[in-house]
Amino acid sequence: MTEDDDFDRQLGPWIAAARREDARLPEGLTARILADAGQVQAEWQARAYAAAPAVRVPIWRQLLSALGGMPVAGGLMAACAAGIWLGAAPPQGFDPLGYVVNSSSALTVYSELQNTILAEEGY
Amino acid sequence: MASADVSQPSPEDEEARLLAAFAAGDHAAAAVLTDRLTPRAFGLALRLTGDRAEAEDIAQEAMVRLWRMAPDWEPGTAKVSTWVYRVVTNLCLDHKRRRRGRDGALDDAPEPADEAQSAADQMQDAARSSALQGALDQLPDRQRLAIVLRHLQDLPNPRIAEVMEISVEAVESLTARGKRTLTRLLAGRKEELGYEDD
Known part of the structure; x- marks a missing residue:
């Protein structure tokens, strides 16, 4: 029997109880983490849009477009x-x-x- | 025809792939990573702080940091879960420094109970978990971290060595000392906590 096995045998009930408690995630935590993920992705998209070079339209093309x-x-x-x-x-x-x-x-x-x-x- | 590659990617490789997918805009990848990593982050934070509310904040903060660094992640440099464990550990140490000087640990309201457990079992679980936490809190920080990673997170010693950035031998030494102390601290409470009933 290894030292770990011996430890698990002696303290098994405590370890098992703690594991069960750890497995109970607080209500809403997963949803909040996913909302954070969505917000981070939205920030990236906004930054990418703002960083994109503006398309300069020549004045003659703007006039032509205005005429039809x-x-x-x-x-x-x-x-x-x-x-x-x-x-x-x-x-x-x-x-x-x-x-x-x-x-x-x-x-x-x-x-x-x-x-x-x-x-x-x-x- | 080339033979099909039957080798399965390791969970760690899969996590790195999911992180890259998230960085490329795939929100579904975030859901999978959240399911995999949040219980580990929360469990570690809970055992290092002994405070459910603080552990919740720390787990959320660690995951936000993961999302933000996703575009800069370099595959092969580290394991994603190892990175999360390190961030959680550092946040817990920060929390401990902030809390130093305050009286006692906060006693948090328990989360909605698992319906599969009877009320008596839940009470016994809470008592045992609390007793274990009390004993863990008496360990030095590094011993406590090594014990939690080994016996509550089920990490092998080489992974613990990566998380703690120490040698495997140092991990073995820390866990051995921690186990001796925990066993001694909890030995007198077996009957009180219903150990004999198990």
């Missing part, structure tokens, strides 16, 4: 080009600046312009 993206920007550019072309080389007999100044609305300008073009083409 590439299709809208393309239409806008086409309209601007048409306006410049009409302003630089207006059809004969059409004074766009005069119409803009004298007309009450853009619709009137458009209507007059359409009539002028149709007349030039013999309609």
Whole structure:
């Protein structure tokens, strides 16, 4: 018989009683430890998010996005080009600046312009 | 075809793997580690402090420290449970220093009893456990730690040597002296505590 066996034989009831008491965990301890674990993981995630490099969006891309993206920007550019072309080389007999100044609305300008073009083409 | 690896990972390797999984965000790994390590941390703290409320706080604090160091854990450097035992031991020593000068140990309310035990058995358990605690409290710190790790936590001497950072021979010496003292202290209380009935 080893010294440990002898000790266990002599003090067995005390050791066994203490083991049973040790095995009774306080109520809620496991839940609190798991809650701590969740909180530590949440802190790591928050730190990782804060440490991630911010994505810098160029100003032109922000403007493009505000306008509605590439299709809208393309239409806008086409309209601007048409306006410049009409302003630089207006059809004969059409004074766009005069119409803009004298007309009450853009619709009137458009209507007059359409009539002028149709007349030039013999309609 | 390569032959399947039939070797099973040791519990210590499994604990290190679980800790790495926890560090990677796996909360289920925390649940398994909690189930494995909390009873050991609480049991050791209870026997070193003799105070259930303090042991509860110490076990929780040790586990929080484990969670926080998980990303820095280096596999192969130590066993996770050994690390927990060391932290619990240090926290208990801190507790003892803080308590030094105060009168007596606090007597804590017992936890909800195990329904499988009769009320008489529970009372006898409480009396015996209290008697053992009284005897343990009379041992020097290192003898008490060695006895608790050996006889209440069932650690082999080499593991105790790791936890206490001493040689196996020193562990054997500490436990031998501690056992002699405990046996002597409890010898006169066998009849009083119903030993003869067992």
